[in-house]
Amino acid sequence: MKHSILYHRRNAFLTAAALAISVSALSVGSAGSARADAPAWKPAVTERLVKLPQEYLKKSLERDFKRSALADAIDNVEHEIKLKLETFSDLRNAAEQAEGDLQTELRHQLLAEKRQYLNLMKKRQTLKKRHLEQRRHVYKRVLAKVLRKKSGETPEQLELVQQQEQAHARFQRTVEAVDMKVFASTVAPQSRYASEFSKNMTAANALLKAIAAHPAQRRKTETSPADKADYLRRLVAETDSELALVGQEQEILGYMAKLVSLNATALAEEIEEETEEAATETEAEDSPITSALNHFIQ
């Protein structure tokens, strides 16, 4: 009995010390925790990615991430966390039903499991942060490439585009009048190009109407901005906000670690008090005066 209490006491102290270290480690942050052999995701900012339509850019990057070692590591940690949560409820139920040493042992186990849970959560946050930082880096590089392409237009090119726009506008203004003069004044039928073009145009207009009326297209135009650079800026901002949430989660994890540490200290003190009480009782039992007194009274 005495030996068991001392064993629990030592374990509880060790747990409390380890948790205290965990708390300080959590508060320091994960800057130094990145290792060379850690699971990684290294997406390449290819020309294909830059040219990809904006609605496919995000999906393509996510698909690439899901195939990486980093995604596998996050999945594994999340699975372990899920299992750990199940263990918590099992241990808590068992501890509520148990008594005496077994209860102390189960409480100690629950604290140890909590410490492991916190470590897993920290690992998950480190991996998630790495993923988000990498994603932000990719978006920023794609954005830089898009902006470089945009600003790469020379004054000559800009002038040419302007001339082409003016030519097209002038053509659109006069196309019907030209049709009337060329094709209505002569007995010859329309050229093959003209008739095929008008047929194709009718078909294309019908398709464009169907595309515009499609629910998926409506959703896309409602959510995504027209400009690719704006879309990329929005993706960077979204990733930044996700990173801010990870930071907030780290803070919560720190509080959780503090609480577990306090619980461990409380358990250690409780066991210590029990040990002292038991020792006093033993000492009282062994006191020669008391035994003598009993003898005297009897």
Next chain:
Amino acid sequence: MNKQTKTLALAALIALTATTSTAINTAQAGNIENLERERAILLETFLAPDTAAKDRHAKASLSKRQLVDLERVVLRDKSLVGRNTPAVRRAFANYDLTFLAHASLEKDLTIFDHWLQQIGVSQQAVMGAARRRR
């Protein structure tokens, strides 16, 4: 259909679209050259001194219709937008000279009159010109 098959199908579709658009762009590369050739043939028809008036009229009306189509092909060609090559730059530098058929019909002139006006030759200038040795 599992995920991998779906991805492959999507990749094949994107590849097919890319191939088709490349093929179209390649085919459209000579649109400006075709227009220039047809315009040169029409102007040559107008300027040929030994052609009979009836033949000239028949050839010119055929060429004019062809020219209208070719001008529209160039004006509707999206692959030419921003293509900074000498041919494209020259073509869009002067609408009135490049798109002769449309510009002349817009101004209600014959193609030849419009062309002469654009290069600075007026009827008065021709009539008032003196015949002399250089």
